[in-house]
Amino acid sequence: MRGRTILLTVANLLIPVAILVFATGFFPYKPFIPGLAEYEEIGNYAYKFGKAPDAPFNKLVFMVVDALRSDFVFGEHSGFRFTQSLIRSGTAIPFTAHATSPTITMPRVKAITTGSIPSFLDVILNFAESDTTSTLATQDTWLAQLKAMEGGKLVMYGDDTWLKLFPDFFERADGTSSFFVSDFTEVDDNVTRHVPEELLNSDWNAMIMHYLGLDHIGHKAGPNSPNMLPKQIEMDGIVQQIYEAIENEEHLSRTLFVLAGDHGMNDGGNHGGSAPGETSPALVFMSPKLKQITEGTDGYRCPTTPKADFDYYTKIEQSDIAPTLAGLLGFPVPRNNLGVFIPEFLHFWADGSDRIQLLLRNAKQILTIVKATFPAHNFKDKVQEMNCEGSLSSGEELSCKWQNVVQALETAAALHPKMRMDIIYSFCRTAQDIMSSTTSNYNVSRLILGTALAFLSFTLTMLSIRSKLSSISSTGIFYTLILLLYGILMFASSYVEEEQHFWYWSASAWFAYLFIAESRKEWFSKWVFHPAVMLLIVTRTLRRWNQTGQKHAGAPDIAHSTFLLHPLVLWSLVGAVYLDITIRLSRHIARSVMDPKKSREEKGYAELESGEGDRFVGMLAVFPLGATAFVFKLGFTAKDAPELVKGVNGGLFYWVGDLGLVGVARMVFVGLALSASWLVISEWRRTKMVKKGKESGGDLAVALFDLLSLFLITQTRAQNIPVYLLFRMQIFFLTLLNLTPTQITITTLLLTQTSFFALGNSNAISSIDLSNSYNGISGYNISAVGLLVFMSNWAGPVYWAIVGVLLLSGHPSSTPLYRDRYFDEQEIKEEVKDWVKEEREHLNEMLEKEVQRGREKGKKGDWEEHVALLTLWMGAGLGAVMCACTVLRTHLFIWTVFSPKFLFAMAWGVAYHLGVSVGLGGGIWWVGGW
């Protein structure tokens, strides 16, 4: 017994270790070069350079429009009429700036400002924004360079991601945060209102604006939303305002104006992955001075049609923006840059030697990173013999390309500047490709070690339950089969994207299995109403609730059906959920307020069920909590998705508005905490007072679960809340089935997974719901926000993990009705006919048995086995995901499908399995034994 526990503990501890080791190999921490770049001695070559070339611009207006996809600006149906006229006239140069996955704002801002290609780790940091490793305060960016220039002052308006990335950088700033996606206007007005006054100020040398409204429209209603065109016209108006100021104001005459999207959006209006729509934001450089470099060329047609999906004009990398700005504004290229100066702008310098110098500085800066990455290779600055034939490794190839650069520079012959430039470009582009391709960055030995550790955890768990393994049962076979199949499917990219299908598929099979297994024991003549059949029906309904995955995202489902979204229907159902939970809680409070001592004195025995008066007190105590939680949900939805509360009395919102949603949410959370502590204290007092013989029967565990579910409901979007009614039904039908502990564990496993997907989650980063992450939080607090994000996305699994524990410990989590059915001793002693007495005694006996059965369930061994089976699953599942990521690390979809899956597996393994399933579940199990 001891040995088993130790094995299991070690297996569980190995899970985070395996994840950590694997993650450090999979998302290697890229060493970055600290400090600000400075103009350095360019080196002594046969080809001679003058001093650093003069910059054509001295000021920068950088306007980011979030999710500005290329076709929004360049397409036929664009609202950017003025911008398009600039492109036609040659005073604006358009590009499509390729954004690498993950296409979410923070990594994109990093790429734009540093010129580096942010690692996937930034996705996590995007949600943990205040993390110090993610700020760019100490990194070399064009913002730092501009600030370091003489008289450099920066101003910033818009998305506060910038303020978090660049703390204390800005002279004047006004950050807006995107709490509510339904906010299309205020987020943008907050930026626009500063524009006229800043255009008159002459003290800044860079103004950054970041508009969020267009992204919000996308998230809310997709790229074809009727709000899209007016928003584009609004943005175009701001472009016109700024451009005209540059034309007219003397102090802005040498200003470069850049309009850029940080990423695009897919047809659903979401982003995060690497579909063409998501990775193709627009980029436009504007200035009257650009006329001088476009004059000789054919110019640009605009609007136009893309070459391929969203591929308009020249396609550049997003990281190319940084070195281009460096050249155009006259500062050294940021140190960690992997971007390459955009060739179109070289025409600003008439002299070939200036152009070459500019490029060479860019190349030398990239070379320092290349040297750091390939320390074993030869990047000497002198002509030498090299073997550049045959197939070369990445390092060798770069080494040869650099040698070509050196040779081109050491040739004093009258080479056309174009030829030298081509050679430098060839080096830079190859370096960019190689350094940004991730294959060279994996630490394969760590990947293998991490995978091995996961399988070690699996093996240890196997050892801990080896006594169980010898007996083969159909339940065991089912478990093994789905475990095996799950492991295999983790290697199929489409099954990672559509993982929900696997779970729905195996859950239906499981309920069918339960139906057959029960039918073998006893036959329900009304088999249509068999609990297992009812479970199948409820599961089918849940399956339809939210369409997730890639293929069918946006297909009709219940959560978006016009029926459910009719405010009356939706809020009746939501209200029913809140009412149910409030009544449940009031019973728990009623139980806690009654005085067992008193009732013992009055009636001569300790009554366990509360009386009328107690119930009234309970309701009185709990009602404010339930009502506040409901009002919060209503008020929150009014801001987050106003279309869902149409027709709801506006008076309600007045007092929510007065308090503020943060205040109301805090009231709910404090209420929950107070209720929980009250229940724990009173339960503790009761266990002292009531003799050991009468156990509490796990009422506290059930009470804590009900409190937890109210918290989870608070963290759930309104249109998903009715799902909790279905969950209740599932619990009810499960208690009707007489499940063995192993069957309970498997049911828990399947329902945690199906509920995760039924609530609208998937293995895509774009599906993470952030709307409930700031409930009750006014500032930024990483652990609180992290907890809320986890709880709102894993609400279903958390709920079911605890239900599993309650089922396992034999506390029916629906109210313990059986107590009411007891006949007390007095009643039996009463003078009644003999057969009535006998009948009553018989009924009592039967109930005793039922309770006994409940007690038998709550054995310690069951808990260990429960944890063992779940750990076994986690170890195997993690091992499979890691193995798939290792084997398929060069797969085309590694960054779009497999890495997000690994991120989700991390959350499942650490936060869910250790934190909730074992940690919280263990707590509830322990409390249930009081």
Add this chain to the structure above:
Amino acid sequence: MSSTTTITKAPKTRPPAAPINILDNDTAKLYTHIHPILVLSLYAFQFKSIVADPVPALLRTLIPLSVLQIAYVAICLPPTGSNATPVAPPKPGQKKKPVPGKLESGIQGKIIPAFLSLLLSTLAATPVLTITLILFGAPIATHHAHTLLCAAHISLLATLPLIYVHGVEGEKWREIVALLLPIDEVYGAMIGAVLGAWLGAVPIPLDWDREWQKWPVTIVTGAYTGFAVGKLVGGTLLKGKKISFE
């Protein structure tokens, strides 16, 4: 247990069910092996048109499939009641199956039960299977004809021979559903067809972009394959074995 459901305990006195043996003549012994080949060939022959346009093609295929199945049960299987094991007398009010009179010719005594089985499997089993398919994830708002036809195919494959050999007695069907009967080629074919249909759902989400991944082609394919495999294994390797859940 819930008060809304009543439970009938299985009578303990029933004799243990014996596996179904195919009729003891050369035609039956030969045809029972030819039959799955014919069924699979029929499906293979129709496969292209089913992929191209499932509804009419599946509907068309039902006719030759029922002919083949009727031929199979009539040639190879003992009709209900003629089996070695005695069958409990029908309860009052229960649908009576015509028992072939002694004077009727053998052909008639087989053909009529075969057609009755066809009727019952189409009218009774198909709706139940359609609902089962939907519960297991078949499209609920669209593709109704597809799902119905898919269920019809499964019920012809799986339930027609079962009805023919076991009749419609409730207790028997309880045993069938609860997997309590010993395995024989008819029972094996049913289990195979149902498992095959279930496993047939696996390739649907894969991103292979094949035409045959569409609903319900893989399910029907799985059912046909499962039918043939189950029939073969049930009639040979696992014959007479009982399924244990413990």
